[in-house]
Amino acid sequence: MKILIINSGSSSIKYQLMVMPTNEVICSGMIDRIGLETSNVTFKTSSNTIEETLPIPNHKVGLQKVANMLLDAEKGVIKSTSEIGAVGHRVVHGGSDFSDTVKIDENVKAKIKQLFELAPLHNPANLEGINVAEEIFSSAEQIAVFDTAFHQTMPEVAYKYAIPNYLLTENKVRVYGFHGTSHKYVSEKAIENLKSNSKIITIHLGNGCSMAAIKDGKCIDTTMGFSPSNGLIMGTRCGDIDQSVVFYMIKNLDYTPDEVNSILLKQSGMLGLTGYSDLRDIESEAEKGNKDCQLALFMNAYRIKKTIGSYTAALNGLDAIVFTAGIGENSSHIRKLVCTDMDYFGIELDQEKNQIRSKEIREINTPNSRTKVLVVPTDEEYEIANQVYHLLQN
Structure with missing residues (x-):
């Protein structure tokens, strides 16, 4: 199965097209300095590396650029978007609703949007990535992986704030933690080492x-x-x-x-x-x-x-x-x-x-x-x- 990973950060987009479960990387790349006139764009395959510097004003333009590179007649790696079976999206804030990876539907998107105020530099970019991917890769499953999930093992003494209890029980005000996907990956690699x-x-x-x-x-x-x-x-x-x-x-x-x-x-x-x-x-x-x-x-x-x-x-x-x-x-x-x-x-x-x-x-x-x-x-x-x-x- 070909899985496209879209990782929209606050000022960057990392992407990777992989074949699972063999872990074969077909291509990868990054767009950073989004919002500046000197955004850097990279697109790498086993035989090619493309690097460009151009203005990328926002994440929507950046994601459209990624799609164009994947489908490029000369240097692209797919002939049709139907080749991609799933698109995995990094979503920063899952609030109290999401502690596991989920398939994306309208309800999931609505909850991601509700959390904009808690992750204003990230969740909007994450949702933009989902919306654009749904348009471009319409036949693929859209999946959300939440940055908050890894931190769900924190004990109450660490995740609870010293504020009235009802703000936790009724309003879910607590420590959630972020970058969980990265912390999980590198900690496991460190433990192996x-x-x-x-x-x-x-x-x-x-x-x-x-x-x-x-x-x-x-x-x-x-x-x-x-x-x-x-x-x-x-x-x-x-x-x-x-x-x-x-x-x-x-x-x-x-x-x-x-x-x-x-x-x-x-x-x-x-x-x-x-x-x-x-x-x-x-x-x-x-x-x-x-x-x-x-x-x-x-x-x-x-x-x-x-x-x-x-x-x-x-x-x-x-x-x-x-x-x-x-x-x-x-x-x-x-x-x-x-x-x-x-x-x-x-x-x-x-x-x-x-x-x-x-x-x-x-x-x-x-x-x-x-x-x-x-x-x-x-x-x-x-x-x-x-x-x-x-x-x-x-």
Whole structure:
């Protein structure tokens, strides 16, 4: 069965066409920097790689570009959309309605839309991907895989907020956690590497960032909560902030609630600190002496280091930390900042190994490091395809 995986992030689209259950990848690619004039488009097969830079204003245009490349008469990989048996969609927020992979119908789409306010940078893009895919791949099964599912193993002590109980029981206000597909995949790969069900902290760093504490293969805590807006400093999201700031901005600075929401989600984080949302630009400017960019990088790493400390306490120990996703896999500078002055936790980084770029899982700690430091390339697309295939088989 040919399964097309569509992973619509807040500013990117990853896609992959696979044959299951053989795990054969027919083609893969990515569109990043969506919304900018310099969006990057890649399309890879076993014999071809196409790279383009062009404006991709939104996810709908991006998904139409993906479909055109798949069907291209000269370099495409399918002759008809009917060749694709299923389209697997990564959906960020499933709320309390979805804890498993499901077939998409109008009811599922309506519930995804109801959750727009809780994942405003993601669920709209996810639903757009579903709508466009239904038009283009009309004969395929449309399947949703939810980012919140992996975190359903969190104990009540971790997922419950200290607010009136009825807000949980009646309104489902709780910690849900996100990037679950990635945390699940890389933690399983790390456990295979360590050859034991260990105490692991997974660190997913991209335009959106999150961490998870994983004990014996199960998530016991995670940094994102009711929505994917809190926790670490992100590309445009502020992460953790005193809620009083929100009321201060509304009552004293005359912002509307919608304006505050936009500022904290779309104008804050690394963008608010530096004027840049892409870490590659920020690192480049920092090297040139830009003080704002230098400080932002230290702030980013400082927040991650504090979370490593708290999660080590929650796990009652630490066997490994795992870096993954676009920044986690590729930014040796961020990894160095995070692992510096962490000897109390038994973390010692090998500077030469840290500079290596690879598509393979690798250890970048010194031989004397008590805690393993792993870089595990995430493969959310494979994880989604696997879940889609098993749902349809069952």
